[in-house]
Amino acid sequence: MTVVIVGAGIGGLVTALRLHHEGLDCEVYEQSEQIRELGVGLNALQAGFSYPQLSMHRGQLQGVLLRAVRERLGPDAVRTGHRLVGFEQDARGVRADFVGRLGEALDPVHGAVLVAADGIHSTVRSLLFPEEGPPCWNATWRDMPTLPTRCRPTSTIACRPPARWCSATAMAARKA
Numbered sequence: 284m285t286v287v288i289v290g291a292g293i294g295g296l297v298t299a300l301r302l303h304h305e306g307l308d309c310e311v312y313e314q315s316e317q318i319r320e321l322g323v324g325l326n327a328l329q330a331g332f333s334y335p336q337l338s339m340h341r342g343q344l345q346g347v348l349l350r351a352v353r354e355r356l357g358p359d360a361v362r363t364g365h366r367l368v369g370f371e372q373d374a375r376g377v378r379a380d381f382v383g384r385l386g387e388a389l390d391p392v393h394g395a396v397l398v399a400a401d402g403i404h405s406t407v408r409s410l411l412f413p414e415e416g417p418p419c420w421n422a423t424w425r426d427m428p429t430l431p432t433r434c435r436p437t438s439t440i441a442c443r444p445p446a447r448w449c450s451a452t453a454m455a456a457r458k459a
């Protein structure tokens with residue numbers, strides 16, 4: 284049984300690692316030609332649990348996960364340059380349809396299950412729920428300055444309402 288995962292973001296890569304750990308075959312299809320370490324900060328807030336708050340650089344986390352997927356599932360487990368444009372499901376499984384960078388049709392992919400990990404503008408979701416419309420969101424302004432070591436916060440500093448929300452968190456050491 285092959286699981287077809289659409290999207291090589293954090294959700295898709297973590298899903299691939301977990302399913303592989305459980306002994307399931309998976310293939311990950313990503314629309315970008317090249318997966319680069321993009322993004323700024325991710326914060327896993329404490330939210331009442333006994334775990335500490337974790338802050339990390341989104342791109343670096345994705346890079347770690349991508350390398351782990353390629354090491355454990357094989358160098359071809361993540362197929363880039365594949366943008367999902369449709370899928371069909373029947374009693375035997377699912378057929379996923381992809382196009383390449385120039386919109387050219389690529390060979391369809393067959394699997395037992397399709398996992399949609401294609402992010403906030405999910406194509407799969409919009410095909411399943413066409414009447415839903417775009418996601419609701421609030422604007423957040425972010426910046427990632429490089430600070431001298433002596434100025435780096437070691438934990439999150441936050442100002443809360445009634446002032447506007449503002450927080451500063453140490454994310455990652457600068458890459459050489």
Ligand SMILES: Cc1cc2nc3c(=O)[nH]c(=O)nc-3n(C[C@H](O)[C@H](O)[C@H](O)COP(=O)(O)OP(=O)(O)OC[C@H]3O[C@@H](n4cnc5c(N)ncnc54)[C@H](O)[C@@H]3O)c2cc1C
Pocket residue numbers: 289290291292293294295312313314315321322323324325326341365366367368400401402403404405406
């Ligand atoms: C480039 C980028 C930078 C980000 N930076 C931040 C950040 O700094 N801070 C933050 O909090 N969140 C950031 N996010 C969002 C954050 O990564 C996600 O909200 C969160 O990690 C959930 O991950 P996800 O795997 O569900 O979605 P995402 O991380 O958004 O990954 C979805 C993946 O699916 C791919 N994809 C989308 N549509 C298709 C399709 N039709 N076919 C094939 N592949 C498809 C996308 O290219 C992407 O790689 C960023 C997302 C991206 C894509």
